[in-house]
Amino acid sequence: MEDASIMEDASTMEDASTMKNASSREDVSSMEDTLSSEDASSVEDASITENASTMRLLEYQIPVYHLPDYLTNCKIYNPLSDVNITVDGLVLQVLYGSETGTAQDVAEQIWKSAQRKQRQSTVSSVDEYDMRNLSSRQLIVFVVATTGQGDPPANMKTFWKRLLGKSLRTDLLENLNYGILGLDHFQEVRLITIELPYKIKYNPGDVIYVRPKNSIEQVRRFFNILYGHNIQLFPNTMVEVKKKEIKVPLALQCRLPLKEIVEQYWDLNFKPRRSTMHTLSLISEDKLEKEKLYEFASPCGQEELYNYINRPRRNILEVLVDFPHTTSKLNIRLLFEIMSPIRPRPYSIASSSKATPDKIQILVAVVDYKTRLLEPRFGLCSKWLKNLKINDKVTFRIQKGTFRFEDNKPIIMIGPGTGVAPFRSFLLEEEEKKKDLKECILFFGCRKKDKDYHCREDFERLAEKTNLKVFCAFSRDQDYKIYVQHIIREQRELCWQFLQNDGSIYLAGSSKNMPNAVRDEFVDLVKEIGKMTEEQAEEFIKDLEKKSRYQIETWG
Ligand SMILES: Cc1cc2nc3c(=O)[nH]c(=O)nc-3n(C[C@H](O)[C@H](O)[C@H](O)COP(=O)(O)OP(=O)(O)OC[C@H]3O[C@@H](n4cnc5c(N)ncnc54)[C@H](O)[C@@H]3O)c2cc1C
Structure with a gap:
């Protein structure tokens, strides 16, 4: 169950218990009516999931900023008595499952709104809530944001495990009044083509390491911070750092304008570490700032540092702005000490050098998300790749994956x-070799067939012309979720036949829940179709792994 996404968790929770009360559908639709078209288009990534009496989960696009008012005014529909109960008189308990603080922020907005309306209410993280306190005199509102590629946040997983615990009363969820807000995020994916200056031979499975640059806006922001703190360093200041002064990469051991270093070598998006805080604490001469920085650098300040940096994903530029007196003490040597170099990012090559010898294609998921901070967060390399214009230059190297x-x-x-x-x-390489691909199965998965079935025309052509077997799981195209492990289950006879014929399994993609869910499915498949015990099936899969017949390449 842990492997299921939040929405699936929510619907299963409903199925598993006899909960009766739900938010009324009328309330939600009247809310929709109040939205202007401008509002509606501005909320691609916020959705509210209503639990209606039909026990179906319906999704409504409602801007996050409308939610507090909506929830604190809503009524609960009781299908047994067929009446609407107002939530007046119920204690509003807002519980959030949050990885980066987005859901926490929405939960706190709901709570504050309830407080303003003199409603008795509390707010807390789901894993901090003592479930034995659940009662029919409460209205529980769960606010949960998915993380990564639709995965549940860690504190939600803990809560879910506890909810399934045997020690809880079996009637615990009876008569529970609840609502669920699922904050969703749709990830943009781009197929990017890099034109090579000359033919480069690469093989299927190879990985390209791309070195991104900081955006012009970030670079400008960096110099504005220096200027605003009276630091005499400018874009055209020539810099030469001696190796013996500080450890610098070879490329920087020459005279360069500072702008070049800032744009190409320092990761302006990096999340400062404990050591960064330590360095800043040493140079700070402001009492308050020094104390705070010192605390962040100390062992007992690590939770606070996590809440300040990692949770909201604060970057170095934002930290420098937060500590103005300390920032004004920076010089070039200290900048080299606190800044982190840009790391090249690996991408699995999606093209074939046989088919297109002068091109490399990569499929890039653009990382952008929100945290409790006002400004949206982004991934350095994927955003840079997304914003590249024709003829822009890319620095890269190719390595075996x-x-x-x-x-x-x-x-x-x-x-x-x-x-x-x-x-x-x-597959493109095999097509180029004019191979028949009837011995190849591809299991692909995405949210919606019409929205993010990447390179669909290639796979449809390969299926038609080369006999490739393609099976797709479109998780959001129906009321219930279908993931790759489910379509593997549907094809278990075929998979078993492939494995019996000395076939191999290759898995790539998100490192979160998918690899384990797929592996479990293969163990089940071997057990069922291969007629083995659980232990024998596990041994069978381990043996495939040992013999490199079960290979994985994942990233998170
Ligand atoms: C072998 C290999 C092959 C890969 N192949 C591909 C590929 O084919 N396509 C592809 O797109 N990527 C691929 N990757 C991942 C890729 O290397 C980068 O990690 C990815 O593009 C993000 O880099 P970035 O610079 O955009 O983000 P960064 O600036 O590095 O930021 C990424 C970080 O942001 C945080 N983050 C991201 N999303 C969220 C969120 N929703 N909420 C909170 N925090 C979040 C996480 O901490 C994450 O580590 C591969 C990785 C490996 C190791």
Whole structure:
């Protein structure tokens, strides 16, 4: 159950118990009526899920800023008595499951709004809530944001485990009044083509390491901070750092304008670490700032540092602004000490050098998300790649990835989302070699067929012309969720047949829940179709792994 997404968790929770009360559908639709078209278009990533008496989960697009008012005014529909009960008189208990603080922020808004309306209410993280206190005199509002690629936040997982605990009363959820807000996020994916100056041979499974740059806005912001704190360093200031002064990469051991260093070598998006805080605490001469920085650098200040930096994903520029007196003490040597170099990011190559020898294609999921901070967060490299214009230059290197494909044996490929990239590379290469692909299965997964079925035309063509077997899981195209593990289950006879014929399994994509869910499915499949015990099936899969017949390449 832990592997299911939040929405699935919510619906299963409903199925597993006899909860009767739910928010009224009329309230939600009247809320929708009040939205202007401008409002509606501005909320791509916020949705409210209503639990209606039909026990179906329906999604409504409502801007986050309307939610507090909506919830504190809502009525509860009781299907047994067929009446609406107002929530007046019930204690509003807002519980949030949050990884980066977005859901926490919404939960706190709801709570504050209730306080303003003199409603008795509390707010807390789901995992801090003592479930034995659940009662029918409460209205529980769960606010949960997914993280990564639709995964539940860690504190929600803890809560869910406890909820399934045997020690809880079986009638605990009876007569519970509740509502669920699911904050969702749709990730943009781009197929990016890099034109090579000359032909470069690369193989399916190879990985390209791309070195991104900071955006012009971030660079400008950096220099504005220096200027605003009277630091005499400007974009055209020539800098030469001696190796013996401080450890610098080879590329920087020459005279360069500071702008170049800032744009190309320092990651302006990086999350300051404890050591950064320590360095800043040493140079600070302001009592308050020094104390705070010292605390962040000390062992007992680590939770606070986590809440200040990691949870909201604060970057170095924001920290410098928060500590103005300390920032004004910076000089070039100290900047080299506190700034972190830009790391090249690996991407699985999605093209075939046989088919397109002068091109490399990559499938990039653009990282952008919100935290409790006002400004949206973004991923340095994926955003940079997204914003590249034709003829912009890309610095990269190519390396072997973990996959070793064998094209003379049956293969089962599982690549949801951008995980399909290395398999596209392999399949296009095989197509170029004029191979028949009837011994290849591709399991692909995404949210919606019409929205994010990447490279669909390639896979449809390969299925038609080369006999590739393609099976897709579109998780959001129906009322219930379908993931790759579910479609593997549907094809278990075929998978077993492939494995019996010396076939191999290749899996790529998100490192969160998917790899384990798929592995469990294969263990089940071997157990069922191969007629083995649980232990034998586990041994069978372990043996495949040992013999490199079960290879994975994942990222998170
Ligand atoms: C072998 C390999 C192959 C890969 N292949 C691909 C590929 O084909 N396609 C692809 O898109 N990526 C791929 N990746 C991942 C890729 O290397 C980058 O990690 C990814 O693009 C993010 O880099 P970035 O610079 O945009 O983000 P960064 O600036 O590095 O930020 C990423 C960080 O942001 C945080 N974050 C991200 N989303 C959220 C969220 N919703 N909520 C809170 N925090 C969040 C996480 O801490 C995450 O680590 C691969 C990785 C490996 C190791």
